[in-house]
Amino acid sequence: MADIPQVSPYGSARALPSVQEMEQQIAAFKLLGILLPKEQRNQLKELEREHKRITGLVDSFYGLLGRRNWVFTGDLNLPEIEHIVDADDAESAEARLIGYYKEDGRIAFPLRRLHRFDAMRPRIDLLQKALAD
CATH class of the missing domain: 1.10.287 (Helix Hairpins)
Structure with a gap:
């Protein structure tokens, strides 16, 4: 330590x-x-x-x-994150992370969990539209 x-x-x-x-x-x-x-x-x-x-x-x-x-959470796949942080710079790492979230519906479950927060409900459609782009 x-x-x-x-x-x-x-x-x-x-x-x-x-x-x-x-x-x-x-x-x-x-x-x-x-x-x-x-x-x-x-x-x-x-x-x-x-x-x-x-x-x-x-x-x-x-x-x-x-x-x-960006926030590291326990939901992230560690081998995938190793690939993301292996990037040469923050811009490349961010592009990889966005790609990670767009794969295989990875973001669908975390977005559904946001429904429990009143303040987030109006923003969920915005998040889903942003991910579709």
Whole structure:
């Protein structure tokens, strides 16, 4: 937890309390690692690698797209987002992200969830029209 990269203006995903808590739990399990069976130690190493990969992916996402007001959510497909943040610049990453949302009706479910918010209901038609363009 020593060197948390800063991704302006949002900071790092590693600065979030839930992520810090998970890092503390991983560190505690590592301390007890000698008591764990080898298979569990290997699972712990894999968990730590995956944790670092995901937090790095979130930081890369915001590094490229945060200033353009895009939001990383748990609904995103991680392998697809890896391809998006692999872009050379924010404009290319944004074009890839828009393409991602236009594929396979990916945006339909999140748009349906917006119906529960009174303030969003009048805007849903606008969102659907914008996506059709």
